[in-house]
Amino acid sequence: MTNDRLFANNYLQYSLTALASLVAVGLFVWSILNYHLTPTQPIFYGGRAIYSIVLLSVILALLGRMLLLRILRVEIGGVPAQHASHNLTWRLLLFFDVAAPIYLAAGVLLGLDSAVLTALITQLVVQGYTLWRGLISWTTAVYRIATTALLVLLSTAVFQYIAKLFPIATHPPNTSYLESWELLATLLAALVMMVLLVIVSLPAIMQAGQLSLRTAWHEYFHSSVPRFQLLVLSVAPLLPVVDIFDNVVAELAWIFFLVPLLAIYYLALISTSLSLRTDELQRTLADLSSARRRQSELRDYASLVTRVQEEERRRLARELHDDTAQALVALSRGLDGLSRAVEKVELPQKDLDWLANLQNLADHTLDGVRRACRDLRPSILDDLGLQAALEWLCDSSSNRGVASNFSCSGTVLPTTPEAEIAIFRIVQEALSNVWRHAQATHVDVALQYQAAALTLRVEDNGRGFMPEETLDDHHNSQSGLGLVGMRERAMLIGAELMIGSWPSCGCTVSLTLPIEQD
Numbered sequence: 016m017t018n019d020r021l022f023a024n025n026y027l028q029y030s031l032t033a034l035a036s037l038v039a040v041g042l043f044v045w046s047i048l049n050y051h052l053t054p055t056q057p058i059f060y061g062g063r064a065i066y067s068i069v070l071l072s073v074i075l076a077l078l079g080r081m082l083l084l085r086i087l088r089v090e091i092g093g094v095p096a097q098h099a100s101h102n103l104t105w106r107l108l109l110f111f112d113v114a115a116p117i118y119l120a121a122g123v124l125l126g127l128d129s130a131v132l133t134a135l136i137t138q139l140v141v142q143g144y145t146l147w148r149g150l151i152s153w154t155t156a157v158y159r160i161a162t163t164a165l166l167v168l169l170s171t172a173v174f175q176y177i178a179k180l181f182p183i184a185t186h187p188p189n190t191s192y193l194e195s196w197e198l199l200a201t202l203l204a205a206l207v208m209m210v211l212l213v214i215v216s217l218p219a220i221m222q223a224g225q226l227s228l229r230t231a232w233h234e235y236f237h238s239s240v241p242r243f244q245l246l247v248l249s250v251a252p253l254l255p256v257v258d259i260f261d262n263v264v265a266e267l268a269w270i271f272f273l274v275p276l277l278a279i280y281y282l283a284l285i286s287t288s289l290s291l292r293t294d295e296l297q298r299t300l301a302d303l304s305s306a307r308r309r310q311s312e313l314r315d316y317a318s319l320v321t322r323v324q325e326e327e328r329r330r331l332a333r334e335l336h337d338d339t340a341q342a343l344v345a346l347s348r349g350l351d352g353l354s355r356a357v358e359k360v361e362l363p364q365k366d367l368d369w370l371a372n373l374q375n376l377a378d379h380t381l382d383g384v385r386r387a388c389r390d391l392r393p394s395i396l397d398d399l400g401l402q403a404a405l406e407w408l409c410d411s412s413s414n415r416g417v418a419s420n421f422s423c424s425g426t427v428l429p430t431t432p433e434a435e436i437a438i439f440r441i442v443q444e445a446l447s448n449v450w451r452h453a454q455a456t457h458v459d460v461a462l463q464y465q466a467a468a469l470t471l472r473v474e475d476n477g478r479g480f481m482p483e484e485t486l487d488d489h490h491n492s493q494s495g496l497g498l499v500g501m502r503e504r505a506m507l508i509g510a511e512l513m514i515g516s517w518p519s520c521g522c523t524v525s526l527t528l529p530i531e532q533d
């Protein structure tokens with residue numbers, strides 16, 4: 016079914032292209048056979064008028080297309096034009112006809128056949144150049160040539176029909192009245208050409224962007240193309256005031272007349288470029304805002320998870336202290352009482368040793384449970400505050416075999432419970448890393464309260480490491496997870512954490528937490 020539909024679409028496309036080719040060839044032959052100076056045409060235009068106006072039209076259209084290609088490359092960053100022109104907004108500019116007033120001028124000044132001949136030659140050159148640069152397909156090129164010739168034929172016919180209502184011989188004395196009537200006829204012809212340009216552009220836009228009619232209509236009229244096309248055609252009422260086209264001075268004046276048209280086209284390109292960049296900037300800002308919102312939500316979620324985790328740690332520590340530790344205390348005292356009781360009874364030595372082992376096991380288990388309670392949630396942090404908790408951590412590290420020194424300076428500033436917990440966990444992880452990996456003999460922990468910030472520094476004399484490599488390796492192994500956790504905790508409380516280390520040069524963990532004072 017899909018192949019049948021594809022075949023039908025290709026057949027229709029080739030049929031329309033063949034029809035457009037026949038129309039273009041037919042109009043070209045008709046214009047060549049019918050071109051000659053007639054009594055209705057002013058003789059003072061001269062025989063070379065058609066050559067001059069075709070040359071001006073081709074030059075203007077080619078300059079406009081080259082300008083489009085140049086700005087395309089600048090906008091997309093120098094990539095090939097066939098890739099850059101995939102943007103629909105840029106493709107709309109391919110249907111901007113900067114030479115449209117020249118076609119109308121040929122119709123007003125020289126006649127219907129001259130206008131069609133000018134449009135066909137100009138479009139043949141411009142669409143051939145555009146096809147050569149890879150901006151369009153050959154079917155689109157043929158379509159543009161044929162449709163442009165048809166719309167020039169119809170719009171010029173409108174002018175001639177209105178002009179015939181009041182021929183020159185009817186009002187020879189009243190030239191101002193005649194010029195006013197020609198002005199109206201030219202204006203109506205320009206409006207007809209604008210409407211026809213829109214009609215012939217929409218199907219090509221639909222095919223180029225695979226769009227529906229409604230979407231193509233919306234994209235076209237929300238771009239700058241129709242506004243600038245209408246602005247270019249607004250010079251049409253000036254055409255009847257051209258009196259002597261064959262004069263060299265008048266031809267020079269035509270060149271100056273074409274400069275504003277090219278300037279308008281350049282403004283259209285710049286306007287489109289700025290519009291695209293504005294849209295991209297708005298999308299970038301929207302994405303950035305969305306990313307920041309998601310980041311804030313993730314930070315809030317992580318903060319909530321951390322808070323719940325700490326609450327769970329507190330609950331487990333309380334249960335271990337109140338239940339398991341108390342049961343072990345009771346068991347230890349019971350075993351101690353049993354030991355004193357059996358001293359009065361003669362038992363085998365192995366039974367006495369077994370009882371002593373049970374006593375030691377109960378004592379060691381009780382110490383382990385108490386240590387787990389302190390690690391889960393030390394009561395000293397809740398009871399005495401951050402300074403005492405950090406000092407206790409240093410004492411615990413010293414008991415493990417790594418001499419630790421704690422110092423605190425400055426006026427103590429109040430911090431939130433979340434911040435105190437995060438700082439405590441960061442120092443705990445840092446000292447744990449020193450004990451497990453650093454092979455250090457000394458650690459300094461310095462807490463300093465400044466005017467509007469709290470700074471913390473943990474420095475050891477261990478073997479050091481490469482922080483970035485360790486952080487990169489945590490994706491493939493468990494190494495570096497502690498460092499990542501420290502950074503995440505610092506980020507959650509709005510602090511800045513820096514880890515500085517080098518092999519054989521120890522490690523320094525620095526944390527800075529801004530504190531808002533009331």
